Amino acid sequence: MPEKTLVFALAGNPNSGKTTIFNNLTGMRQHVGNYPGVTVEKRSGVITHKGYKIEIIDLPGIYSLTAFSEEEVVARNFILNQKPDVIINIIDSSNLERNLYLTVQLLELGFPMVLDFNMADVAKKKGIKIDRDLLSRLLDSPIIDTVGPRDWGTKELVDAAIKVCHKRKHKKIEIPYGEEIENELIKIMPVLEKHAGYEENMIARWTAVKLLEQDSEVIDRLKGAAGAQYGEVQDVVSKSISHINNIMRLSPEVIIADSRYGFIKGALHEAHEVADKENIDITERIDAILTNRFLGIPIFALIIWMMFQFVFTLGKYPMQWIELGFGRLSVLLDGIITHDLLRSLIVDGIIGGVGGVIIFTPNIALLFFAIALLEDSGYMARAAFVMDRVMHRIGLHGKSFIPLIIGFGCTVPAYMGSRILENKKDRLITMHINTFCSCGARLPVYILLAGTFFPSIAGNVIFSIYLIGIIFAIIMARVLRATRFRGELEPFVMELPPYRIPTLKSILIHTWERAWMYIKKAGTIILAISILMWFMFTFPMIGEEDYSEDFPSQLSSLEEQYGSGDISEAEYLESLSGIEGKMNAEKLEFSAAGRVGKFLEPLFRPLGFDWRMVVASISGIAAKEVIVSSFGTLFSLGGADETSEGLQEKLKENYHPLVGYTFMLFTLLYFPCMASMAVFRREAGTKEMLFQIGYTLALAWVVGMAVYQIGRLFI
Amino acid sequence: MIMSRIKKRLRHLPAYGIRGMTLYDAVPGKKYRIVRVEGGCKLNCRLCAMGLMPNEVFSVYAYSRGGPVCISVKGSRFAIGRGMMGRVFIEEI
Numbered sequence: 001m002p003e004k005t006l007v008f009a010l011a012g013n014p015n016s017g018k019t020t021i022f023n024n025l026t027g028m029r030q031h032v033g034n035y036p037g038v039t040v041e042k043r044s045g046v047i048t049h050k051g052y053k054i055e056i057i058d059l060p061g062i063y064s065l066t067a068f069s070e071e072e073v074v075a076r077n078f079i080l081n082q083k084p085d086v087i088i089n090i091i092d093s094s095n096l097e098r099n100l101y102l103t104v105q106l107l108e109l110g111f112p113m114v115l116d117f118n119m120a121d122v123a124k125k126k127g128i129k130i131d132r133d134l135l136s137r138l139l140d141s142p143i144i145d146t147v148g149p150r151d152w153g154t155k156e157l158v159d160a161a162i163k164v165c166h167k168r169k170h171k172k173i174e175i176p177y178g179e180e181i182e183n184e185l186i187k188i189m190p191v192l193e194k195h196a197g198y199e200e201n202m203i204a205r206w207t208a209v210k211l212l213e214q215d216s217e218v219i220d221r222l223k224g225a226a227g228a229q230y231g232e233v234q235d236v237v238s239k240s241i242s243h244i245n246n247i248m249r250l251s252p253e254v255i256i257a258d259s260r261y262g263f264i265k266g267a268l269h270e271a272h273e274v275a276d277k278e279n280i281d282i283t284e285r286i287d288a289i290l291t292n293r294f295l296g297i298p299i300f301a302l303i304i305w306m307m308f309q310f311v312f313t314l315g316k317y318p319m320q321w322i323e324l325g326f327g328r329l330s331v332l333l334d335g336i337i338t339h340d341l342l343r344s345l346i347v348d349g350i351i352g353g354v355g356g357v358i359i360f361t362p363n364i365a366l367l368f369f370a371i372a373l374l375e376d377s378g379y380m381a382r383a384a385f386v387m388d389r390v391m392h393r394i395g396l397h398g399k400s401f402i403p404l405i406i407g408f409g410c411t412v413p414a415y416m417g418s419r420i421l422e423n424k425k426d427r428l429i430t431m432h433i434n435t436f437c438s439c440g441a442r443l444p445v446y447i448l449l450a451g452t453f454f455p456s457i458a459g460n461v462i463f464s465i466y467l468i469g470i471i472f473a474i475i476m477a478r479v480l481r482a483t484r485f486r487g488e489l490e491p492f493v494m495e496l497p498p499y500r501i502p503t504l505k506s507i508l509i510h511t512w513e514r515a516w517m518y519i520k521k522a523g524t525i526i527l528a529i530s531i532l533m534w535f536m537f538t539f540p541m542i543g544e545e546d547y548s549e550d551f552p553s554q555l556s557s558l559e560e561q562y563g564s565g566d567i568s569e570a571e572y573l574e575s576l577s578g579i580e581g582k583m584n585a586e587k588l589e590f591s592a593a594g595r596v597g598k599f600l601e602p603l604f605r606p607l608g609f610d611w612r613m614v615v616a617s618i619s620g621i622a623a624k625e626v627i628v629s630s631f632g633t634l635f636s637l638g639g640a641d642e643t644s645e646g647l648q649e650k651l652k653e654n655y656h657p658l659v660g661y662t663f664m665l666f667t668l669l670y671f672p673c674m675a676s677m678a679v680f681r682r683e684a685g686t687k688e689m690l691f692q693i694g695y696t697l698a699l700a701w702v703v704g705m706a707v708y709q710i711g712r713l714f715i
Numbered sequence: 716m717i718m719s720r721i722k723k724r725l726r727h728l729p730a731y732g733i734r735g736m737t738l739y740d741a742v743p744g745k746k747y748r749i750v751r752v753e754g755g756c757k758l759n760c761r762l763c764a765m766g767l768m769p770n771e772v773f774s775v776y777a778y779s780r781g782g783p784v785c786i787s788v789k790g791s792r793f794a795i796g797r798g799m800m801g802r803v804f805i806e807e808i
Contacts, residue, residue: 492796
């Protein structure tokens with residue numbers, strides 16, 4: 001057995017099928033985390049293969065090792081600092097030239113590499129013939145063919161990588177950059193090596209090339225390490241750059257890129273043959289319809305509509321089963337547990353709270369299934385293309401559309417997804433309006449309230465809420481662009497990946513991950529909050545002397561009257577529930593939650609909210625779906641009616657439909673939840689997070705008040 | 716306000732003949748060659764990595780009025796937004 005774990009890093013272009021290969025390699029043994037300090041998702045998995053323990057790291061999908069995006073910096077720093085034993089470079093073999101551009105840059109770093117020629121079947125169909133032996137010799141790395149969706153070649157890939165590990169000597173490949181650049185490199189390298197900021201893990205030639213490309217991250221790192229001494233290097237570099245500009249009439253980065261492509265073309269010229277088949281790309285044929293200037297948007301709208309139909313109609317059935325299961329469980333536990341308080345804690349607090357949240361798991365899972373389907377098939381990029389013009393009107397571009405649409409599922413991944421926007425202003429605006437794309441956790445609140453107050457038109461009412469959210473997103477995007485984030489849009493360049501039939505495996509893994517995250521949240525945060533809420537609703541307990549009327553003696557006199565036959569059974573039950581109702585209300589008002597709600601009630605009276613709604617809204621800060629369970633606790637605590645008339649009837653008794661609608665709007669507009677705010681802070685800083693919290697609360701209050709006050713005139 | 720609107724309109728007009736042909740002037744079905752990109756270092760690096768290099772031949776295969784274009788280059792497809800289009804100088808072949 002080897003003594004240490006081998007580390008393999010997967011690197012490759014976006015859309016090269018890297019995730020599928022990663023899934024094939026690790027199966028379900030995946031761990032999703034974050035790279036330290038940044039917000040790029042880090043996927044890793046540990047496998048054992050032929051007695052070796054291997055950790056596989058999935059680096060973010062990148063086009064090159066420049067510092068254009070956070071992903072590129074992360075991937076490059078991971079390789080330079082962590083020094084993986086082998087880099088497995090995933091290459092779309094049907095598009096060699098472009099994919100090898102990254103390969104060449106990885107080769108320059110001088111790490112042992114295995115080239116995974118993925119999508120070998122597609123390349124074959126396209127009539128591409130590759131002389132693997134020759135190309136492998138030219139690039140000094142073994143080449144393995146794989147077909148990701150069919151799981152072909154995965155074992156061979158690991159075998160080859162292990163073999164490369166044991167090879168002692170690696171030839172470092174140096175790309176010739178042409179006389180002019182090479183001359184400048186020779187000038188820069190000695191200055192660099194003497195430089196104080198120079199570290200062991202920096203490869204002199206590579207760093208010099210990066211300086212010529214004016215790589216901001218490398219420059220910052222050198223500057224940070226050496227301070228004023230950096231001036232010396234800077235002088236040499238800027239002299240070189242202007243010299244190249246003068247004699248070549250092209251900027252150094254273009255010449256460098258050109259040389260890399262030249263090297264690739266040279267290698268491919270000998271080892272690569274494309275049959276002269278004049279076949280129109282199937283992708284372009286599909287695109288002719290899907291991105292058509294007239295059909296594009298209607299098709300897009302249809303697909304989104306279908307997605308929502310799929311999520312909500314199909315989700316209904318498993319929801320009913322889960323509800324039934326929890327119902328049975330409460331009845332069962334009700335019979336078993338004899339201690340009053342403990343029973344109330346478990347049945348009302350925990351099952352009521354957690355069960356109310358778990359119920360929505362099918363919806364969340366189906367939504368992420370749909371999003372993964374759109375993403376893996378390649379349609380998501382088209383949606384961004386089609387929507388670009390529309391998004392432009394509100395001062396954003398098509399790419400913003402992707403996080404916004406994910407926001408309808410969950411705001412947390414949406415905030416993370418905003419990273420695809422390279423410009424900070426674009427990203428911040430997208431994040432600030434993302435909360436108005438009503439997330440899945442808010443849906444339970446709408447379902448409960450719309451179902452209660454507008455049972456016959458619930459669907460339309462919920463749709464109106466979503467629509468209002470979108471309208472506010474548009475308004476706020478324009479407002480923010482005109483005020484806090486003035487400036488031009490970042491140029492929009494995005495690859496449109498070829499259409500592919502997504503593999504069920506990768507979609508299921510993705511769906512499972514998200515659903516599991518949701519269940520975990522229900523099992524941890526929401527469990528804790530449910531218990532906390534129960535305590536807040538139960539304690540301090542009201543004493544007999546604290547009631548406003550003498551309910552206990554009223555009860556006993558009622559018992560007497562019934563016992564002596566003065567009143568009928570119906571009369572007795574009616575007065576009994578009347579008295580118990582009053583008692584419960586006072587019990588709740590006496591509790592800690594009631595006091596907080598009462599304290600804040602005047603602030604929310606213009607919106608028509610009573611203290612219970614205030615309490616529910618506060619609990620919604622923890623997570624919006626908690627609002628539902630809070631309502632449950634608020635109306636069922638005290639054990640007044642073990643028969644439980646149902647939350648909906650209770651709500652109907654207490655509130656006017658207008659208040660219900662106002663509450664839905666309020667829920668829509670104020671910031672999503674604690675977890676999302678934590679992500680927001682990580683992505684954009686404390687100041688922006690506080691701005692988000694402040695302005696959404698203010699907006700929610702103003703809109704709620706306006707709707708309630710205007711609505712009141714008509715009822 | 717009005718001036719900025721006029722400027723905006725002007726920017727969208729074909730620049731042909733003034734500074735050379737740009738992506739604005741490209742129409743679907745024809746083949747073009749990229750002459751140069753006026754993007755700045757960072758953007759140049761990114762475009763080069765995506766294969767959008769000077770001397771590269773491409774064709775436009777989808778567009779929307781007032782919106783981005785889709786071009787096909789080196790076997791990949793890219794959507795390029797309005798803001799970018801005026802910076803990519805091309806010639807017809």
